[in-house]
Amino acid sequence: MKTLRFYMAVASFFATAFLTNCSDDLELISANTEVFHSQAADDDYKLYITVPKNYNPNESYPVVFYLDGDWYYEFFQNEVDELIESNKIPPCIVVGIGYPLDGGYKDVCPKCKYKEDEININRVRDYTFPADTTFKVPTGMAPLFTEFLNDDLIPKMEADYSTDSSQYYLLGHSIGGIGIFYNLFQHPNTKFDGFAALSSSIWWQGGHTFSLEEEYNQNYSDLDTKLYISYGTAESGSLAVHNAEMIDRIKSRNYPSLQLKTSILKGASHRQVAWDGFRNGMIYLLNE
Secondary structure, eight states: OOOHHHHHHHHHHHHHSOOOOTTTTOOOOOOEEEEEEETTTTEEEEEEEEOOTTOOTTSOEEEEEESOHHHHHHHHHHHHHHHHHTTSSOOOEEEEEEOOOOSGGGGTOTTOOSHHHHHHHHHHHHHOOSOOTTSSSOOOOHHHHHHIIIIIIHHHHHHHSOEEEEEEEEEEETHHHHHHHHHHHHOTTOSOSEEEEESOOTTHHHHHHHHHHHHHHHHOSOOOSEEEEEEETTOOTTHHHHHHHHHHHHHHHOOTTOEEEEEEETTOOHHHHHHHHHHHHHHHHTOO
């Protein structure tokens, strides 16, 4: 029998770990989707893939990968098309990473009833590190998820589409933002050429992401990538403070090859940062 502590932990999990639910205002439309099995993570992922108009297999395209695909795919479909049409970004392939939503979450959260519960359980499992044993759902699997991104998903895209291997970019918001930092600091041979971390939930496990940044600096003298970091001044809790501190830390390292752009959005809430951050992050990353 599940204890009261179990259900309190689950309630706390949804109350604090997910500072955004950006599907509320979306009228979802169909996308080119497929389910892909990851050997690294031993799980299935739902991919939302959009190719540019007049896609030509004889040309090579940058690829933008974004986390929380179940919530954001309509935004990316519409936004990328508009940005390409207005010449703000070059034609590119866009890949949202989501979940099949097959009800498997009930094994770890019998009281959960909704699609959003399954998305949240899966994302906190995949984007966080280290594990937090106070939650009675899986956490801390960012190492396996990062392996999936680099060793399973990118090769799949290279096999199926005409991609430019020098222009792979990874974007994430909230809990997804610390997944971005994990990939950045813990995978020095990452196949991604740039990252956007938006309103990152650096509070996870007492700010452990700061330890990952410190560890990276102790082991490497350079950070050869493009990086966009954004947060809003109206965000709740420690979000703004932690993101400001992360920006200061990274700037203080003076990595010679790092191309860093930051954006502090005055008056922006956690949700608002997602829309502006994804848009501005793509514009920065996709332009030389």
